[in-house]
Amino acid sequence: MTIPDQGLPLSRRETWKTLLAHRTAITPLTLASLFADDPFRADHMNASGAGLFFDYSKNRITKGTLELLLALARECHLPDRIEQMFSGEKINPTENRAVLHVALRSSRDDVFRVDGTNVVPEVHAVLDRMFVFARKIRSGDWRGQTGLPIRNVINIGIGGSDLGPVMAYEALRHYSRRDMNFRFVSNIDPTDFHEATRDLDPAETLFIVSSKTFTTLETMTNAQTARKWLQNALGAGAVEKHFVAVSTNTDAVRAFGINPENMFGFWDWVGGRYSMDSAIGLSTLLAVGEEHFQSLLEGFREMDHHFRLTPLEKNLPVLHGLLCVWEGTFLGSATRGVFPYDQYLKRFPAYLQQLTMESNGKHTSLDGTRVDYETGPVFWGEPGTNGQHSFYQLIHQGTRIIPSDLIGFLHPLHPTGPHHDILIANLFAQSEALAFGRTEADLQKQGVPPALIPHRICEGNRPTNVLLAEQLTPHTLGTLIAFYEHSVFTQGILWNIDSFDQWGVELGKILAQKILPELTGDPEPPLEHDSSTNALIKRYREARLSGS
Numbered sequence: 252m253t254i255p256d257q258g259l260p261l262s263r264r265e266t267w268k269t270l271l272a273h274r275t276a277i278t279p280l281t282l283a284s285l286f287a288d289d290p291f292r293a294d295h296m297n298a299s300g301a302g303l304f305f306d307y308s309k310n311r312i313t314k315g316t317l318e319l320l321l322a323l324a325r326e327c328h329l330p331d332r333i334e335q336m337f338s339g340e341k342i343n344p345t346e347n348r349a350v351l352h353v354a355l356r357s358s359r360d361d362v363f364r365v366d367g368t369n370v371v372p373e374v375h376a377v378l379d380r381m382f383v384f385a386r387k388i389r390s391g392d393w394r395g396q397t398g399l400p401i402r403n404v405i406n407i408g409i410g411g412s413d414l415g416p417v418m419a420y421e422a423l424r425h426y427s428r429r430d431m432n433f434r435f436v437s438n439i440d441p442t443d444f445h446e447a448t449r450d451l452d453p454a455e456t457l458f459i460v461s462s463k464t465f466t467t468l469e470t471m472t473n474a475q476t477a478r479k480w481l482q483n484a485l486g487a488g489a490v491e492k493h494f495v496a497v498s499t500n501t502d503a504v505r506a507f508g509i510n511p512e513n514m515f516g517f518w519d520w521v522g523g524r525y526s527m528d529s530a531i532g533l534s535t536l537l538a539v540g541e542e543h544f545q546s547l548l549e550g551f552r553e554m555d556h557h558f559r560l561t562p563l564e565k566n567l568p569v570l571h572g573l574l575c576v577w578e579g580t581f582l583g584s585a586t587r588g589v590f591p592y593d594q595y596l597k598r599f600p601a602y603l604q605q606l607t608m609e610s611n612g613k614h615t616s617l618d619g620t621r622v623d624y625e626t627g628p629v630f631w632g633e634p635g636t637n638g639q640h641s642f643y644q645l646i647h648q649g650t651r652i653i654p655s656d657l658i659g660f661l662h663p664l665h666p667t668g669p670h671h672d673i674l675i676a677n678l679f680a681q682s683e684a685l686a687f688g689r690t691e692a693d694l695q696k697q698g699v700p701p702a703l704i705p706h707r708i709c710e711g712n713r714p715t716n717v718l719l720a721e722q723l724t725p726h727t728l729g730t731l732i733a734f735y736e737h738s739v740f741t742q743g744i745l746w747n748i749d750s751f752d753q754w755g756v757e758l759g760k761i762l763a764q765k766i767l768p769e770l771t772g773d774p775e776p777p778l779e780h781d782s783s784t785n786a787l788i789k790r791y792r793e794a795r796l797s798g799s
């Protein structure tokens with residue numbers, strides 16, 4: 252396991268200490284005073300690249316803050332670490348793996364090496380097979396067991412093998428085949444499978460079993476249930492025409508009964524949460540077709556180039572990552588909201604939750620010591636304007652500061668009366684209201700009764716980033732996802748953690764395996780948990796036995 256030498260621990264660096272002192276110095280400044288002092292602030296606190304415009308002027312920062320954060324990034328060797336990722340070095344030390352999702356969207360003549368081997372030809376070989384398969388399914392050439400074409404595609408997967416495909420399907424619905432059904436089964440709760448299949452004809456249904464490891468309990472259990480559902484209707488031989496797999500584990504795919512010829516592979520250097528543009532995106536490809544899928548990959552690639560080649564101070568993901576570190580670690584904001592002003596992006600916050608929180612929810616630094624600073628914040632969100640009518644109240648007037656990303660598009664996909672203008676007016680209004688609030692003086696001027704004034708004051712000084720793109724296209728979606736992927740990378744480098752492992756999810760899985768037979772075993776096995784867990788198991792056993 253190669254651990255990069257970071258030199259002094261982060262919190263003992265001079266720049267870190269200077270940032271802490273700087274935080275104290277600028278705390279009295281508010282967004283209102285910062286804008287008043289520098290009327291051109293918005294002109295120099297923005298950046299553009301890969302078709303995205305990023306306004307970060309409504310953050311609680313000065314020019315000096317940014318300079319210090321950039322200095323810290325350089326001290327953490329961020330440019331070198333970026334290069335290490337793109338060069339296929341094993342920057343995931345606890346799993347001894349390269350981290351090369353950028354190769355998934357390479358062009359054919361790019362070179363990305365892992366252990367000396369250029370992986371680009373393999374990436375394109377899989378993509379080419381996916382394209383051939385997608386053409387067959389979409390044209391109706393691929394026939395099911397009874398000779399009917401496929402009309403229903405169900406992706407079975409969980410975590411990174413689900414959230415990316417679901418998010419991308421929803422995001423790109425406008426570009427998708429409307430005469431086909433695309434559904435996603437992830438939860439072990441049988442409701443998920445039942446609801447996804449209840450009105451479908453097995454003879455027209457294709458299952459994509461997506462699992463990097465092909466061992467994940469939920470996915471394998473759902474896949475077995477799907478196989479039974481299919482075979483009950485069409486007979487034992489139907490699997491061949493109705494099941495394909497996306498995995499790195501050929502043996503397990505074969506053992507399940509799926510012909511490896513119907514398997515689309517990827518590699519251990521692709522993390523689950525970074526895999527939606529690998530073969531894990533097969534359902535996306537089937538939904539939107541080759542041209543749009545290529546355009547999605549191009550969008551990713553454009554942001555990759557921007558991230559790799561743009562100086563830090565103009566680099567969108569770097570700036571975003573630094574601002575997340577500033578807000579979360581130095582100013583103590585425990586969460587970050589992400590509010591896409593686009594209904595098609597309704598699953599984007601859920602996707603980002605895995606990307607950000609599974610990557611940077613870590614308390615151990617690369618040298619194995621516990622960090623003495625806050626790392627990844629809680630990510631959450633909903634599309635605007637819906638959120639405005641529920642939880643935005645807390646963001647405006649609550650006691651906690653919730654920095655947020657507001658994402659909008661200049662051109663609607665469905666120009667309809669005033670809708671889009673209203674949508675975007677709301678996005679801009681929220682960013683303004685959160686920053687500048689509403690003062691006592693404003694309310695007095697409006698003649699608000701004095702007793703109500705304290706209730707109606709909005710203190711402002713709530714930071715937002717605004718991200719704008721031309722239109723929600725496959726290309727834009729690619730750039731947006733890569734933007735967040737690289738922001739997460741930047742944050743992880745500053746925090747000196749491994750953003751690419753996920754050991755924290757292991758313990759719960761192990762305990763569930765231990766508890767499962769204790770729920771059903773006859774006679775009751777000895778229970779050796781804590782008193783709470785023992786009592787919960789007993790309660791469930793009793794209910795199960797009594798059938799109530």
Ligand SMILES: O=P(O)(O)OC[C@H]1O[C@](O)(CO)[C@@H](O)[C@@H]1O
Binds near residue numbers: 410467523524609756
């Ligand atoms: O694709 P797999 O191997 O089924 O894993 C699914 C998900 O489970 C996790 O390992 C967490 O439990 C994620 O990192 C991953 O995306």
